[in-house]
Amino acid sequence: MSERLVIIGGDAAGMSAASQARRLKGPDELEIVAFERGHFTSYSACGIPYWVGGDVDERDELIARSPEEHRERAIDLRMRTEVVRIDVDGQRVLARDLESDGSGAEYWTSYDKLVIATGARPVRPPLGGIDAPGVHGVQTLDDGQALLDTLRRTEGRRAVVVGAGYIGVEMAEAMMNRGYEVTVVNRGAQPMSTLDADMGRLVGEAMAGMGIRMVNNAEVTKILTGDDRRVRAVATEDGEYPADVVILGIGVRPETGLAREAGLPVGTHGGLLTDRAMRVRGHENIWAGGDCVEVLDLVSGSERHIALGTHANKHGQVIGSNVGGGYATFPGVVGTAVSKVCELEIARTGLREKDAKAAGRQYVKVAIESTSRAGYYPGAALMTVQMLAERRTGRLLGVQIVGREGAAKRVDIAAVALTAGMTVEQMVSLDLGYAPPFSPVWDPVLVAARKAVTAVRKAG
């Protein structure tokens, strides 16, 4: 007897789950119905800044799998259809056809198994002018298209990016690449609040050096518009920043209104709570994954919300395996993230100082400078590596890296070491790849670990 799997949300987590479930169970065993309210499926939202910036030519390059391709795999994908209610007791969802304007556009679909992959929505503070033409988020492909349309129609070349997290700095690069004069207006004292202050300062200085105007400690009070009601400037308490286009990169929140209304468990960060198998806590036949869930931070032991395509894909894979009768788990994250602004590479994993304090961990902090290759090898580029280790135990707590080519992905060494619960002393002996074109004889991460060992010993 065939079961029906219903999936809400047709992007990374949802469609990965669908694909993996289909791999394990054919259409005779498992019917799969997926609802997507937008125009696209399975696309790389993380790629939008590079499309806007011109590194990627065509929108469709960001699409890993089109609706048609999913349908060819016997997935009943219903585009432009929004699920507006989940009836947990009745095991059914109410869907609305967004393209239909008549009655009868809503219908119930029952499920045996449900996957919630509703993603995240960008934060849009309730400021005057925020909905003016020329103000854009960059969360979805539709957002990206709208922004590109604005850029094509607008003559002025001044862009203001609000927010200096990953999306903010990536969009600053994108607009630089498009030839814009770029101002980044940022609430914090330095960009990248996901880094500690010293490391964020390095990023800010490097961005300023690229010709990006960095406005820190600045709270946006209003988006100013002209007589044509189009955006004209971004206002803060201290000043006005002329803008022909404004990009909001303030962050995202889990899109869990639907799940909340259905009584499903939501955590302090607003994300759905699941077990290791990505099953919604307390619900045998409901799974959730991607940007709408909270994940366990393996270092701090607490829950976090991290909107990142790589997690969404892993969640989908795990959910699909479990829904398809296999078994897989997603144990959690260590908080790894990498990014770049033009030539500057930025990476982090594990705890920041404030996370370590919040978690009640005593720590030592060290920072070193080294190079990506042997110093004498062409292209050797400076990088700064900061490392946090726990006092007494010497356990690695976190690593942040800011540098040029060859810097960011070195954070993977620390990500694996964190996952394994290594001490900085164990790290010093790590047998990492060495040859002059690839690393100094001591990899920068090991140089930091050596210094951390000394700091741990001194701290006693």
Next chain:
Amino acid sequence: MSERLVIIGGDAAGMSAASQARRLKGPDELEIVAFERGHFTSYSACGIPYWVGGDVDERDELIARSPEEHRERAIDLRMRTEVVRIDVDGQRVLARDLESDGSGAEYWTSYDKLVIATGARPVRPPLGGIDAPGVHGVQTLDDGQALLDTLRRTEGRRAVVVGAGYIGVEMAEAMMNRGYEVTVVNRGAQPMSTLDADMGRLVGEAMAGMGIRMVNNAEVTKILTGDDRRVRAVATEDGEYPADVVILGIGVRPETGLAREAGLPVGTHGGLLTDRAMRVRGHENIWAGGDCVEVLDLVSGSERHIALGTHANKHGQVIGSNVGGGYATFPGVVGTAVSKVCELEIARTGLREKDAKAAGRQYVKVAIESTSRAGYYPGAALMTVQMLAERRTGRLLGVQIVGREGAAKRVDIAAVALTAGMTVEQMVSLDLGYAPPFSPVWDPVLVAARKAVTAVRKAG
């Protein structure tokens, strides 16, 4: 009362030990005497191919610290002085001044603590013509200088490299960069016997594609010389390969004649045997490190000989700490190595198939193709990742990577995972850095791990 530390060998391991010991103990507490038979100290032998190839302009760029710099740190460094005997019972060494030609050129120096860092010597098979002008090893800076002198004096532009391991392929690149017609004559069926056959084949194909003539399954029988007694060709059983210059890249053996004569313990690979503190087994006051020792392979549990600057530096650091009254250990290696030939990057860590067989481990093997960046991001380059995992336990046994930019250093992920004893299942959930310029949404190493998980399950 001051102690005397005597060091035999003034390169990476020896002088790292000297520097670290000096950091911990001043000249009042510890006298340091170091003997070096060559003309240089503390240089990057791994950098020689890049100097020969022209990526590095000056020999001195390869020298991390000159004799004078060591002497400024109160290290009594005696250049061009060879230790010819170790008297273990008498706690003294006999040194010979190689620049002196008279009597009295030999003298005894007593020690309280001894460090043996005599390095490795290149294999030079006893072939006819092997000592002809134009035949060069590339083990020391002196070797590199001699080769460059030959290149300057020689008009012909045909180079034959004997051997296709790390030094062989790096020298092939160097000679390509110098504009030579390059032939690599190799005993094996494909280059890089440190890789499994399929991966070595990829390297061979790529090298051939660069215009390097690859002669496999070829045993050199003789170096043919002309009337002027200079090298003319390299002969194998099957043919002759015209050569204006011949470079020997056949490998190295631990330089342990002195230590053997002194009755110190030497392993099956000819290297000194030490404990984790790098103390020579059974000898309280003698340490050894660098290319003259054997190291524990943490994956197979057996001893290996690996001549690599990064290990030598770590050994020196550990020895210096222990000699200086601290405590440090070198637990072993997992067999990580990276290299490149022009644009081709090559990496390995852990066990090859034949190592796994020799160690009596049952395994599954998978290989995948993926890209260094998101597929749509400019510069995304193909790479092949091979992974070995143990049957039943699913433990990672080894990883090999062949690709282009961004391939080689990904092996560090596997190196840390191997050190931590991770299973491929644990690896699938690793929280690695993801952003389109740096990785596909599933890092290539994770794609391989996923496939390995499936293979382990199927193998039962």
